[in-house]
Structures are given as structure tokens and as C-alpha cells.
Amino acid sequence: MLASVVHGLRRPLAxxxxxVPVLRKLYTSxxxxxxxxxxxxxxxxxDDNPPPVQVKSMxxxxxxxxxxxxxxxxxIFIDGKIFLWDVPPTQWRGWSEExxxxxxxxxxxxxxxxxxxxxxxxxxPASLRQYLSRLGIQLDVMDSWSACxxxxxxxxxxxxxxxxxxxxxxxxxxxxxxxxxxxxxxxTS
Numbered sequence: 001m002l003a004s005v006v007h008g009l010r011r012p013l014a015x016x017x018x019x020v021p022v023l024r025k026l027y028t029s030x031x032x033x034x035x036x037x038x039x040x041x042x043x044x045x046x047d048d049n050p051p052p053v054q055v056k057s058m059x060x061x062x063x064x065x066x067x068x069x070x071x072x073x074x075x076i077f078i079d080g081k082i083f084l085w086d087v088p089p090t091q092w093r094g095w096s097e098e099x100x101x102x103x104x105x106x107x108x109x110x111x112x113x114x115x116x117x118x119x120x121x122x123x124x125p126a127s128l129r130q131y132l133s134r135l136g137i138q139l140d141v142m143d144s145w146s147a148c149x150x151x152x153x154x155x156x157x158x159x160x161x162x163x164x165x166x167x168x169x170x171x172x173x174x175x176x177x178x179x180x181x182x183x184x185x186x187x188t189s
């Protein structure tokens with residue numbers, strides 16, 4: 001009996017190197033449940049809480065976020081939040097450590113601060129770089145668009161990153177009057 005089975009398999013085998021592996025077809029289909037709708041593909045490497053602030057583009061009008069909002073002036077992105085940043089209109093003239101004081105109180109501090117300096121990268125004064133270094137923050141200086149794209153990438157990776165961004169065209173923030181400034185003698189009506 002064994003001889004007849006072996007006799008049927010008497011064709012010569014190809015050398016090992018030229019054998020073609022058997023390809024198996026793999027069929028997949030979405031799992032449908034009566035109470036759920038099919039979900040679109042998601043990034044499996046992303047964190048459960050992706051950063052809510054993502055930059056889409058940058059122009060003379062300001063920084064456009066992925067959700068369509070436009071920020072016309074200087075701002076700081078940190079921990080998924082946006083802070084308006086009051087800076088002097090002339091780059092580095094009149095700047096002091098107080099422009100970066102918020103990084104003293106943030107816990108945990110960012111490991112990297114991306115400083116976007118407008119259309120071109122210009123180094124800040126050495127005193128500001130040393131101040132941030134004493135706080136344990138690595139400073140990377142680049143043009144604002146590069147800072148935005150680098151921020152998007154590092155924030156998506158889950159890194160502790162902040163971006164301090166100057167617009168292409170400097171615009172001062174309009175300050176809202178306080179209650180004391182808007183009503184005479186600080187009285188409300």
C-alpha cells in the first residue's frame with residue numbers, strides 16, 4: 001500500500017533554492033455589530049489622547065490650526081494648549097527673561113522649546129539661551145514654519161515639547177481693558 005502512495009509522488013523535486021512558496025489567500029472583513037457602525041482606520045501608534053493643537057499652515061495672516069482657527073500674533077503651544085504671547089514688536093530688542101517666565105511654573109517642564117522666529121531663523125541673545133538652559137529646557141531655534149511642523153511631529157510622538165512662535169509679520173495683541181479701566185472709579189453700574 002505504501003509503495004502505491006509513494007509511486008504516485010515520483011516526480012523530481014526542484015532544488016530548494018528555486019521552490020516557489022505556496023501563497024495563501026487571506027480574506028479579511030470588517031466586524032459588523034448591529035449596534036455599531038464601521039469605524040475608519042486609526043493611527044495605532046498614536047496615544048489615546050492625541051494633541052488637540054496641530055498646525056495646518058502659516059502665512060502673513062498668522063498661524064492656521066488644523067481645526068480652522070487663525071492665530072494672528074505671537075503665541076506659545078504647550079501641553080495641547082495655546083497661550084497668547086506678548087512680545088515687543090522689534091525682535092530681541094527689549095526682550096528679557098520675563099518673556100519666558102511661564103516655563104518656570106509649568107510642571108512638568110517641556111524638554112524641548114522650539115522657538116520660531118518668523119520667516120527666517122535668528123538666534124536670540126545668549127542671556128535668553130542660558131536662562132532656558134538653567135531651567136533644563138533644550139532650545140531649538142528655527143523659522144516659524146519649521147517650528148510648527150516639528151512641533152506637530154514631536155507632539156504626536158508624545159514628547160514634552162513646547163513651541164514659542166513669532167508670526168511672519170509682527171502684530172501686537174490688543175489688550176482688553178480691565179474693570180477698573182473701563183468704568184469710572186472702578187464702580188460697576
